[in-house]
Amino acid sequence: MNKQTLYEMLQQQGVSRRGFLKYCTALTSLMALPPAMLPTVAKALESARRPSVIWLSFQECTGCTESLTRSHSPTVEGLIFDHISLDYHHTLQAASGHGAEHAREQSIKENYGKYLVVVDGSIPLAEPGYSTIAGISNLDMLNETVAGAAAVIAVGTCAAYGGLPHADPNPTGAVSVTSLISVHP
Numbered sequence: 447m448n449k450q451t452l453y454e455m456l457q458q459q460g461v462s463r464r465g466f467l468k469y470c471t472a473l474t475s476l477m478a479l480p481p482a483m484l485p486t487v488a489k490a491l492e493s494a495r496r497p498s499v500i501w502l503s504f505q506e507c508t509g510c511t512e513s514l515t516r517s518h519s520p521t522v523e524g525l526i527f528d529h530i531s532l533d534y535h536h537t538l539q540a541a542s543g544h545g546a547e548h549a550r551e552q553s554i555k556e557n558y559g560k561y562l563v564v565v566d567g568s569i570p571l572a573e574p575g576y577s578t579i580a581g582i583s584n585l586d587m588l589n590e591t592v593a594g595a596a597a598v599i600a601v602g603t604c605a606a607y608g609g610l611p612h613a614d615p616n617p618t619g620a621v622s623v624t625s626l627i628s629v630h631p
């Protein structure tokens with residue numbers, strides 16, 4: 447799990463204290479806050495950590511992840527090492543089995559109310575056994591994981607609209623994430 451703060455990360459990349467404060471000043475001004483708020487902004491940024499992300503892959507073809515690994519700006523390495531803490535992702539994580547599930551549970555516990563959930567793939571409702579991870583049905587894992595999430599992001603047409611698995615005759619009873627979780631503008 448990522449314990450490094452944003453400031454520590456910037457320091458590692460050679461950003462000086464002076465550069466950091468200049469950035470805070472610009473940000474304070476950009477947000478139209480009074481100059482007196484500068485210490486508050488600096489303090490908040492100093493202690494901020496990269497957001498934890500739990501990526502769930504359900505009835506999918508790995509194409510969404512393939513797209514992610516081929517991104518150029520940012521690259522997937524830049525994204526993982528500099529911007530987010532990718533705590534769970536079947537295809538990209540090193541851990542497997544119990545270790546992988548432990549990482550997901552730990553991330554939920556440590557970041558409750560603050561982590562992001564990314565989902566690719568649809569969810570089968572016809573029969574829970576059609577798609578399971580660690581013996582947990584996709585629906586149960588989705589419900590369990592989004593309970594403490596700050597936001598849920600549906601990636602690709604399968605997660606957003608049901609995609610190919612949802613096509614007639616839809617043998618698995620595939621539905622989109624958005625049909626199961628209320629969407630807030």
Ligand code: SF4
Nearest residue numbers: 506507509602603604
């Ligand atoms: S949206 Fe569905 S079909 Fe398209 S790449 Fe993602 S998982 Fe595959």
